[in-house]
Amino acid sequence: MRRERAAKALSRRLDAWVESGSRGIAQRVSSRRGFLASLGGVLFGAATAPLLPVARGADASRASGPDESKLHGAAADPKNCDYWRYCAIDGFLCTCCGGTTTACPPGTELSRITWIGTCRNPGDQRDYVVSYNDCCGKSSCGRCDCYRNEGDLPMYVPPKNNDTIWCQGTHSNAYHCTISAVVGVAVQD
Amino acid sequence: MTRAASIAIVCALLVATRALAQLPQSMTTLELGAPGPHWVWIDDEAFYAETDGRAYLVDADSGEMLGMLSTGLQFQNLQFPRAYDHIYSAETYYSRSTRGERTDVISIYDPHTLAPEGEIVIPAKRQNGVPIPSFTGMTDDDRFMMVYNFTPKQSVTVVDVVARTVAAEIATPGCALVYPGGVRRFAMLCGDGALLTIDLADDGSEQSRSRSTPFFDLRSDPVAEQGVRLGSSWLFVSFAGMIHSVDLADAQPRFGTPWSIVTDSERRAGWRISGAVHLTVHEASHGLYILMHRGGPETRKAPGTEVWVFAAAGGPRLRRIRLVEPGNAFEVTPDAAPLLITTKGENTAAVYDAVSGRHLRTIRELGLTHSLIQALPVRTP
Numbered sequence: 001m002r003r004e005r006a007a008k009a010l011s012r013r014l015d016a017w018v019e020s021g022s023r024g025i026a027q028r029v030s031s032r033r034g035f036l037a038s039l040g041g042v043l044f045g046a047a048t049a050p051l052l053p054v055a056r057g058a059d060a061s062r063a064s065g066p067d068e069s070k071l072h073g074a075a076a077d078p079k080n081c082d083y084w085r086y087c088a089i090d091g092f093l094c095t096c097c098g099g100t101t102t103a104c105p106p107g108t109e110l111s112r113i114t115w116i117g118t119c120r121n122p123g124d125q126r127d128y129v130v131s132y133n134d135c136c137g138k139s140s141c142g143r144c145d146c147y148r149n150e151g152d153l154p155m156y157v158p159p160k161n162n163d164t165i166w167c168q169g170t171h172s173n174a175y176h177c178t179i180s181a182v183v184g185v186a187v188q189d
Numbered sequence: 190m191t192r193a194a195s196i197a198i199v200c201a202l203l204v205a206t207r208a209l210a211q212l213p214q215s216m217t218t219l220e221l222g223a224p225g226p227h228w229v230w231i232d233d234e235a236f237y238a239e240t241d242g243r244a245y246l247v248d249a250d251s252g253e254m255l256g257m258l259s260t261g262l263q264f265q266n267l268q269f270p271r272a273y274d275h276i277y278s279a280e281t282y283y284s285r286s287t288r289g290e291r292t293d294v295i296s297i298y299d300p301h302t303l304a305p306e307g308e309i310v311i312p313a314k315r316q317n318g319v320p321i322p323s324f325t326g327m328t329d330d331d332r333f334m335m336v337y338n339f340t341p342k343q344s345v346t347v348v349d350v351v352a353r354t355v356a357a358e359i360a361t362p363g364c365a366l367v368y369p370g371g372v373r374r375f376a377m378l379c380g381d382g383a384l385l386t387i388d389l390a391d392d393g394s395e396q397s398r399s400r401s402t403p404f405f406d407l408r409s410d411p412v413a414e415q416g417v418r419l420g421s422s423w424l425f426v427s428f429a430g431m432i433h434s435v436d437l438a439d440a441q442p443r444f445g446t447p448w449s450i451v452t453d454s455e456r457r458a459g460w461r462i463s464g465a466v467h468l469t470v471h472e473a474s475h476g477l478y479i480l481m482h483r484g485g486p487e488t489r490k491a492p493g494t495e496v497w498v499f500a501a502a503g504g505p506r507l508r509r510i511r512l513v514e515p516g517n518a519f520e521v522t523p524d525a526a527p528l529l530i531t532t533k534g535e536n537t538a539a540v541y542d543a544v545s546g547r548h549l550r551t552i553r554e555l556g557l558t559h560s561l562i563q564a565l566p567v568r569t570p
Contacts, residue, residue, distance in 0.1 A: 148487075149490050174239070
């Protein structure tokens, strides 16, 4: 199911890619990687907790994030894999597991060490840096498996790799689900 | 009672007595004989219940399951010595399943009984993630097993599997995974596109290291981390379908001239690599098998719809095999009549003739979420 779902999602994105033309997308991807190459070293290994409104609850924290009022459909639904913040996620969506986009489900432990993606908010057409933090200490949530890879790089570039279990620095490495907090506006280098 | 009836009763009693003599039936636990040419291990990371990793031994000729290993939390891959006289598995356990004290071990299994025959406790820091075989590696003499660690500090634990002790831990900042290349040598991929080569002393400690200049451009076309070994070389494929080779036989690694697996028209049509495992190799024929699909720029990990087969030395493409179901990982058996086995990451595996491409059978109801397929090593006589 995980891979079939990924295949369907990727197929949809292929359609969009063909329609919009490959050149523009490729340039955007390339510049994203360039940006991430410089930003990754800054974020990797550093706790992004001060930027994460994890204690405020879902609605309050989302209100403090980017403007999502112009979003429609799946891109606006945090329980849908096509939600705009999930462009580089690999795992179970905490929004389906008792958590929110910025808060881990009860009884799990938030990992402060993370990987990042750069996702375009279709509502305002701006790129945002998204921190994907794993929630740890319980077995797999098993719901809303989501596998997207925009800007993902291999495991030898850890801060930009979504195949790593990021339950690091936690009491337990057991992986439960993943949250997606916006930590900044992306800038091009 | 007639004479005929008397005879019938006597016969019935004799049959019943004979049957009773066979009871109670004896019971036992099976052991495996010599491996068949198409036995493969299908690793199951059990993504939906990741405390319960397992590996299934299957005969791809019959599609029958032969046995299983239980391999703990966030299972990655098995490690086979060339003689296949043991099966090693780097495993993680917590004293309370998902909490409590963490213990990492190399479990040692008997390949005939599939029972654990020992373990080596290793530092509790092995890397966990979407499985590829390079989380561990083994020196060419089967003496040392290397385990890649990520905490996120990067290092390699060197385990002496003969003495069953930890020989060393080697810090490898900026470099990841394990690509063995000799009796006392392994390589790693680094975050700037360089290759780190580490030579071991006979006690398993680091003897020397060298770091190459970057051999690919991380910004324009990075290589995927899953590679295949062919002789003394490793082959990697880039996101855009360029094959990069690294020969570890000499004092310094030698990098081959990259070559493309797609033509310009195929690239324009969106053909690109697929899955968690992109490559496998049939060493005897030097056939390089690559999982492919058509998709957009960010879809290198999407399931594959075809397997393309190339001469590993630089092409040409020999054939295309269309898959009956998408593939996320795959393997080719090493014998002279090889089979191709694919899995889409659920609990089925499809078996093909690797030469003709004909679909032979599909194995169903096997585990939870398959992650890797591992052929048994070619055994040294």
